[in-house]
Amino acid sequence: MSEKLAESALDQLFRTARTYNAFLPKEVGDEQLHALYELAKFGPTSANSSPMRLVFVKSAAAKEKLKPFLSDGNRAKTMAAPVTAIVATDHAFYENLPKLFPHADARSWFVGNQPLIDTTAFRNATLQGAYVIVAARALGLDCGPMSGFDNAGVDQAFFAGTTVKSNFLINIGYGDSSRDLFPRSPRLAFDEACLIA
Amino acid sequence: MSEKLAESALDQLFRTARTYNAFLPKEVGDEQLHALYELAKFGPTSANSSPMRLVFVKSAAAKEKLKPFLSDGNRAKTMAAPVTAIVATDHAFYENLPKLFPHADARSWFVGNQPLIDTTAFRNATLQGAYVIVAARALGLDCGPMSGFDNAGVDQAFFAGTTVKSNFLINIGYGDSSRDLFPRSPRLAFDEACLIA
Numbered sequence: 001m002s003e004k005l006a007e008s009a010l011d012q013l014f015r016t017a018r019t020y021n022a023f024l025p026k027e028v029g030d031e032q033l034h035a036l037y038e039l040a041k042f043g044p045t046s047a048n049s050s051p052m053r054l055v056f057v058k059s060a061a062a063k064e065k066l067k068p069f070l071s072d073g074n075r076a077k078t079m080a081a082p083v084t085a086i087v088a089t090d091h092a093f094y095e096n097l098p099k100l101f102p103h104a105d106a107r108s109w110f111v112g113n114q115p116l117i118d119t120t121a122f123r124n125a126t127l128q129g130a131y132v133i134v135a136a137r138a139l140g141l142d143c144g145p146m147s148g149f150d151n152a153g154v155d156q157a158f159f160a161g162t163t164v165k166s167n168f169l170i171n172i173g174y175g176d177s178s179r180d181l182f183p184r185s186p187r188l189a190f191d192e193a194c195l196i197a
Numbered sequence: 198m199s200e201k202l203a204e205s206a207l208d209q210l211f212r213t214a215r216t217y218n219a220f221l222p223k224e225v226g227d228e229q230l231h232a233l234y235e236l237a238k239f240g241p242t243s244a245n246s247s248p249m250r251l252v253f254v255k256s257a258a259a260k261e262k263l264k265p266f267l268s269d270g271n272r273a274k275t276m277a278a279p280v281t282a283i284v285a286t287d288h289a290f291y292e293n294l295p296k297l298f299p300h301a302d303a304r305s306w307f308v309g310n311q312p313l314i315d316t317t318a319f320r321n322a323t324l325q326g327a328y329v330i331v332a333a334r335a336l337g338l339d340c341g342p343m344s345g346f347d348n349a350g351v352d353q354a355f356f357a358g359t360t361v362k363s364n365f366l367i368n369i370g371y372g373d374s375s376r377d378l379f380p381r382s383p384r385l386a387f388d389e390a391c392l393i394a
Contacts, residue, residue, distance in 0.1 A: 005336075034387055127326065195253065197259035
């Protein structure tokens with residue numbers, strides 16, 4: 001049985017973690033991006049379907065490729081971020097199920113059922129995107145997730161001719177709390193969002 | 198700037214955490230469900246939209262209400278779990294934006310745009326469901342998430358006459374690793390799922 005993590009860890013993961021709009025001028029190494037995936041990959045998905053794909057946009061050339069599809073409010077901060085992860089979804093994820101879920105013929109649950117494919121892909125790739133956010137924080141990195149961009153344009157630029165579609169973006173780096181950090185917005189109280197039945 | 202969490206914390210959150218099918222006979226107190234929400238609520242959502250709603254199904258009566266809508270493979274383990282969270286989505290989430298996102302008139306971004314409402318609701322409530330899973334682990338609890346159930350039936354039984362729809366379920370308790378714990382399934386390697394561009 002596990003114990004509750006230290007209060008400082010709960011702060012770092014949730015309570016004092018923030019969505020950053022500006023990052024310190026400090027590189028995020030490729031080895032940290034590997035470490036990030038190697039944690040996040042273990043988060044649970046339906047039938048271990050693991051539909052998330054990640055493009056870590058890091059080079060100047062890749063940033064320029066992304067730039068035209070960013071919304072006005074997200075453009076400057078994203079161009080300045082050390083790394084921008086395109087959290088994407090492989091809608092042919094079920095082709096990997098013979099490897100990922102060897103207990104059963106899970107591939108056959110999906111083939112030909114496009115609504116189930118699309119719902120499963122979206123739900124589970126999004127869960128995995130959240131695991132990436134929390135895993136980044138666990139590694140001492142900070143995030144700035146956003147969904148304000150031209151998905152179709154990003155898909156054409158980065159995923160043309162594939163079964164992969166963009167979901168949302170996460171700027172990743174070391175947050176600069178001295179710049180562009182908004183005050184914490186209120187959250188719904190327990191009784192507004194939850195019921196114990 | 199944050200440090201990387203202790204290796205033991207990374208294990209507990211991701212590396213050795215598992216999806217449990219059986220739980221020890223140990224109650225999960227209401228105060229723990231409150232603590233769980235009070236962590237998970239801080240995870241980021243688009244425009245702080247916070248569309249997730251949670252019903253913690255804990256009483257025998259509420260479990261019986263849920264029972265007919267569980268898939269055969271999920272029924273017995275869910276009936277036996279200390280708590281089953283219905284992770285749900287309020288599709289009228291934008292009505293809370295004047296309170297949740299006071300910086301801008303974010304409500305007006307959504308009103309009348311049903312595709313944007315539905316995509317934002319599903320994406321962000323699902324992110325929040327993942328925060329619940331990781332927050333539970335951070336508190337020393339274990340999870341068994343699943344999407345195999347009759348969503349329409351659950352919606353009729355628990356959310357009739359509201360704008361809330363079920364998304365997925367999470368059994369919550371203290372995992373019993375001596376029963377019904379499958380071997381860890383393989384994950385995609387970094388190069389199968391990720392690209393550094």
